[in-house]
Amino acid sequence: MDDAVRKIGVQGMEGVGKTTIMKHINNQLLDETCNFSDVIWVTVSETFEIKNLQRQIAKKLNLNLSDYEDELCSASEIHKILSQMKRYVLILDNLSKAFRLDEVGIPEPTRDNGCKLVLTTRLLEVCTRMNCSTVEIHGRGSTGSVYE
Ligand SMILES: Nc1ncnc2c1ncn2[C@@H]1O[C@H](COP(=O)(O)OP(=O)(O)OP(=O)(O)O)[C@@H](O)[C@H]1O
Numbered sequence: 001m002d003d004a005v006r007k008i009g010v011q012g013m014e015g016v017g018k019t020t021i022m023k024h025i026n027n028q029l030l031d032e033t034c035n036f037s038d039v040i041w042v043t044v045s046e047t048f049e050i051k052n053l054q055r056q057i058a059k060k061l062n063l064n065l066s067d068y069e070d071e072l073c074s075a076s077e078i079h080k081i082l083s084q085m086k087r088y089v090l091i092l093d094n095l096s097k098a099f100r101l102d103e104v105g106i107p108e109p110t111r112d113n114g115c116k117l118v119l120t121t122r123l124l125e126v127c128t129r130m131n132c133s134t135v136e137i138h139g140r141g142s143t144g145s146v147y148e
């Protein structure tokens, strides 16, 4: 992955193979332990909510967010842990809505912290609003398309 690119949005229509590609990348990254210390995979819920995403990330971090904690407190708990962890790749699969990283508690990926954010989405708007470099995935043609 290009060092200058810190946020990547993989965009393509339903069933085009985004999750499949990301799984391959995920496994490759896990093998490349020299470049990245951790790969955090989150499958984002269909209906996007800050609270849900925080819960999903917290679970991966073995962080217990108590029920009464509000989004702001959760964000600072998550931020505290993630900013101590350097050189991780955070994968958000199937993001349906753009959000602000600081609202969830995700530190901005920089060259300094060595982190990357990779998301997949069906919507180009999500990539642009998240300020991601976009990779568009197109279908496999009439023979390979999958319709559900
Ligand atoms: N290159 C490929 N060749 C053959 N089959 C593939 C390929 N990529 C994906 N598939 C198959 O297509 C189906 C849909 O793929 P996948 O779940 O990765 O799509 P997606 O883009 O993540 O869709 P969604 O937007 O619904 O999350 C899966 O059953 C997967 O096995």
Ligand SMILES: [Mg+2]
Binding pocket: 018, 019, 020, 093, 094
């Ligand atoms: Mg998918």
